[in-house]
Amino acid sequence: MFERCHLALLNKYSIVCKTFNKRQLSAVTHLSANSATSIKRQHPQKLQILPQTATTNQAPFHTTNAQQLRQNMSADSKFKLIEVEGDLFGAPETHSLAHCVGADFAMGAGIAVKFKQIYGQVDKLLAQGVQSGGVAVLQDKERYIYYLVTKPQSWGSPTYDSLRASLVAMREHMRKNKVQKLAIPRIGCGIDGLEWDKVSAELCKVFGDEELEIVVYNFVPK
CATH class of the missing domain: 3.40.220.10 (Leucine Aminopeptidase, subunit E, domain 1)
Structure with missing residues (x-):
């Protein structure tokens, strides 16, 4: 009788652990996905071409007649x-x-x-x-x-x-x-x-x- 109760407790503990681990893994996976999205937003891989800005020391271009x-x-x-x-x-x-x-x-x-x-x-x-x-x-x-x-x-x-x-x-x-x-x-x-x-x-x-x-x-x- 004692052995049956002990076995039932072990099975229940195993189910609880599996459920907890699954939820934890899901949370970690969700967190990783959010982090990746955040990193991607902060550091996009797409090359951005910025407009050229004139410096104060740069002489303006002009034509000479x-x-x-x-x-x-x-x-x-x-x-x-x-x-x-x-x-x-x-x-x-x-x-x-x-x-x-x-x-x-x-x-x-x-x-x-x-x-x-x-x-x-x-x-x-x-x-x-x-x-x-x-x-x-x-x-x-x-x-x-x-x-x-x-x-x-x-x-x-x-x-x-x-x-x-x-x-x-x-x-x-x-x-x-x-x-x-x-x-x-x-x-x-x-x-x-x-x-x-x-x-x-x-x-x-x-x-x-x-x-x-x-x-x-x-x-x-x-």
Whole structure:
């Protein structure tokens, strides 16, 4: 009888222990799952791309226009390319003048008309026999008047190649005659249709090594 009671007590104790262990294991498993979820929330494995933040010492990015580039390029050199607002024909007499024409020297439109009215001597210009890509020259007291021949006829259109060739021809004359100051309009632009940024770049390429000041007058009275 005693043995049966003892065996019953052992079976009951075993059932209680199993139930307790099962509940404890379930609690531990639940706790582990919650902990894993908490850890995952605190330390997610997904890579986050954060937006870049500018520091106080970082200079803002900006673009530089062609005029600023030209100014920076010539800042430490003897060559200067300066743009001003004013009357080209009011430039100091210490500055020679230049503009673009056709090889026929008709000069019937644009700023060429003003050059023709003031300096004339078309026959003398034609007698020099200059073709596209060259330069014809008149002298007015201590200054020179350069006629950059950039096209065969006045009604035609110049190219950047013909303009460059004319500029080189003018540069050679200026070197020989020690011309160090030049006043021009926005040559090749206006009715000739070239772009000033490209033209000014050609000026820098051709004259960048010269001891020369070029003043560009952006306003020419009609």
